[in-house]
Amino acid sequence: MSAAAAAAPDRRAQAWAVLATVPDPEVPAISLCELGIVRKVLDHGTSLEVVLTPTYSGCPATEVIERSVVEAIGAAGLGPARVSLQRAPAWTTDWISADGKRKLREAGIAPPGPVADAAVPMRFVGRRAEAVPCPRCGSAHTERLSAFGATACKALWRCLDCREPFEHFKPL
């Protein structure tokens, strides 16, 4: 085995360690790894390929993320790197790590619960959506203000006990 081949797994592990420090541009409390969008790191000898799965089809952060990945790998002396996108299987909030969910809560963002897949029944006004606990005081006495928030991945909620508004990372 050549020296380069022997060193290869190490280079990939180093790249993973670097990616664990790259924050999500829209939710900087968590890293790309904690968000669960880094699928693979491939070593092509002269370059690294980072395979990402986009969160939402129209997520405007995708291009920023690609750039920050290439820059971070380059800055760590592991480059050059390129990014490729893999759509299938589709990203789900179930891929956000336990640490990621804890950090979201600490940042005042209610983390997503498990994804109820397949046919999610339609709910209408008057039938309450499942309560999301307030990330600040823990109360389950909360209400949804809007299913859509400042970024594609979040909804707007408020706590009826501590009266604080908060964001909820939508299960997807």
Next chain:
Amino acid sequence: MQASIEIPADAQLKYLLRLGDACLILGQRLGEWCGHAPVLEEDIALANMALDLIGQARGVLTLAGSRCAPRVDEDQLAFLRDERDYLNPTLAELPRGDFAFTVLRNLMLATWLKLLWQRLQRSSDAELAGIAAKALKEARYHQQHAADWLVRLGDGTEASRRRVEAALATLWPYAAELFEADAVDAAAVQSGLGPAWSELREPWRAEIDAVFAEVSLAAPADSRFRSAGRLGVHSEHMGYILAEMQSLQRSYPGGRW
């Protein structure tokens, strides 16, 4: 001025353009609400949905462009086609109207797209299946949002009820096109690319009727009117929306932000 690109006459390509253009044009219409919605939350919601739809359009148009010879990219397809080469159903291009009109159209198209994406997850084209799996999750949120609002407006005040009923009378005749069968569908079924639109008629109607039942709205009787946007024959509104979308790329070819 930048000239239009040629679109080959290929059934599989047309099937993709019908889907991608439905997302693109509806996304553009929803984007028009940015800064104009009745409340801030809805401004954000409509802009978010526009973003999802444009993201979906990017995926589908990129795939469609890979089937053109010579290959074209998503931007060329979005900005450099003639009106007749856009194949979205006419429903998507109608002017945005008032909020009730937008909500009802969103319900009709989000339900239709959801049913389409569900089936496209099993497409013989792996790329399309991947786009569908992602888009399905987004379409569910769009449908839920529209259904919530339709119930709220339908059960709201006399004025909101009147607007919902007016929107229904205007929009309903355009629904028929969403379930028309033709050779493009037949080719897609044959190759496994995707389902025939006609297959969606019954499940669509069941889901729409369930929402209407919440607010005692009755779907109007079917009419003989047939819109034909999916054949490239559009309403008079299409030229205006394309002019707005295309003016920059036509005047400044290759212009970038």
